[in-house]
Amino acid sequence: MKIVLAYSGGLDTSVALHWLKERYNAEVVAFCADIGQIESLETVRERAVRTGASEVFVEPLTDRYLNDFALPALRSHARYENKYLVAAPLSRPLIAQRMVEIAHEVGADAVAHGATGKGNDQVRFFTSVTALDPGLKVLAPVIDWELRTREEELDYARKHGIQVSVGKENPYSIDTNIWGTSIECGELDDITLAPPARAWQLTNSPQQAPDQPRQVTIGFESGHPVTLDGEKLGLTELVTRLNAVAAQHGVGRVDIVESRIVGFKTRGIYEAPAATLLMAAHEELEAIVLDRETLHHKQGMAARYAELVYYGYWFSDLRRAMDAFTDSLQGPVTGEVTLELYKGSFAIAGRRSPFSRYSGALATYEAGDTFNHQAGAGFAYVWSLPLTRPAAGGQV
Structure with missing residues (x-):
């Protein structure tokens, strides 16, 4: 045998x-x-x-893993139970x-x-x-x-x-790859305690992170990360460099009590420095280039996609169909997002895309406002009709 x-x-x-x-x-x-x-x-x-x-x-x-598995999950914003980047x-x-x-x-x-x-x-x-x-x-x-x-x-x-x-x-069960690290067992089984400092494998604690913030700019072409701080890089090199920067600033830690496939709860801690920033940046670009209905539908699919990955259904027709839908939307997901990292957290510091649907002239309340406010009043009347109750006698 x-x-x-x-x-x-x-x-x-x-x-x-x-x-x-x-x-x-x-x-x-x-x-x-x-x-x-x-x-x-x-x-x-x-x-x-x-x-x-x-x-x-x-x-x-690594290249096959990132391009064929991690990248589709990134585009689908796969977070299991809204935390774990799988x-x-x-x-x-x-x-x-x-x-x-x-x-x-x-x-x-x-x-x-x-x-x-x-x-x-x-x-x-x-x-x-x-x-x-x-x-x-x-x-x-x-x-x-x-x-x-x-x-x-x-x-x-x-x-x-x-x-x-x-x-x-060394009591921990540790699984690592370029997209993230999983740590379980040992003292982590006691969910009443914070993770010991020695359990974390990649990231600085916020207290040990640099005292000065750091900005990083991630560029995308058709939903694919292609540049870091203006330098064009292959996906593996980009993720490797971004991992180092984000880990130095303590970004990408997750502590979760999650629902296992077999039915009970378990506690794990995870580190995904680059993946955390890439997903935030990709989400930010989609927010400005996709129309409302498409964006909301895609956001609703994210949790289901993460479940399919977590449950082991990668080779399912549903996962393939969801990827086909997501891929069809990635053309305009092109542009740059700047994030500022500081002691374990990050904030969006800017976003730009040639396909942005954002109009400052429509959004502003200052001079130059081009929105038709009278049309807005009529729209509110029509929008509320489904909630209107009949008056006594059956007349609306």
């Missing part, structure tokens, strides 16, 4: 690699997607080899997609992941793989094995000489 394992080098997948070999007498191919995580991927490769992988794929997929959920369909491709290339019978039974990822991986190749078996060793606690996993790792970086001094 040959199995392709989504391998991160962390506790769960390192133990899973060894356990799969033992349980199924299998050849295990480890696959790690390089999507801009902060861990050393050379270390991940070496750990996979030492743990017994027959072959290791560590592939640079960095990890966006990576799962890409990882699943590449796992299926590798399984076909190497002739594997199954794919496997390191998600737990009560986690979101076991649903996302199963759903994505099933959508792409329902004939592939999806194995979930962390669900199937006899190890019931993280301490038992650590004992298993020590017994079999598996090197891991999790222990009492």
Whole structure:
């Protein structure tokens, strides 16, 4: 039997690699997607080899991740429960997609992941793989094995000489990529306490952020971020640079008690410095270039889009249809937005677009006002008619 394992080098997948070999007498191919995580991927490769992988794929997929997954989510303003920018959920369909491709290339019978039974990822991986190749078996060793606690996993790792970086001094479950970082477990399970300073991985605290504000200007062409402070950049370089600036100023932190797919609440903290600013800027441009009805309809779709991503329904017809609608609106989403960053927060400091629908002459209350106020009075009369109640005798 040959199995392709989504391998991160962390506790769960390192133990899973060894356990799969033992349980199924299998050849295990480890696959790690390089999507801009902060861990050393050379270390991940070496750990996979030492743990017994027959072959290791560590592939640079950051461009594919940003362009094919993060960018559509940005344009759709995907925030799960109005807070979480779904960095990890966006990576799962890409990882699943590449796992299926590798399984076909190497002739594997199954794919496997390191998600737990009560986690979101076991649903996302199963759903994505099933959508792409329902004939592939999806194995979930962390669900199937006899190890019931993280301490038992650590004992298993020590017994079999598996090197891991999790222990009492590092109790967190951390998932990182270029779009954002997820941190769970440890002291974070106590929702009555603020996150410890050591839990944050990327961003300065507001207290440690620079004392002087910093302005950044993001330019878009047809909804695609293309410039930072006037310099034309590829998407990966733009996000990388913006991450550094925003993180320095403490921007992009989220602390949320969220509703998991499997039904209960969990607490996570997230860092998405660049994504936070890009989404705010994109929203600001849409606000000035889209007409009211289109804008409001698209705003209403955002929460549903985020749910589809979070629930693992990336490869659904509905998500594709929503992307087609959003893509059709992106032509005029062209221009620049300036944001001012200061100690963990930011504000819009300016916006401009050649397709702006804003008219100063209509909006002003000063000299030069071109609005027909008499027409406004008639409009108010007509607008109120649906709310008019019949008078006694049935006459309006």
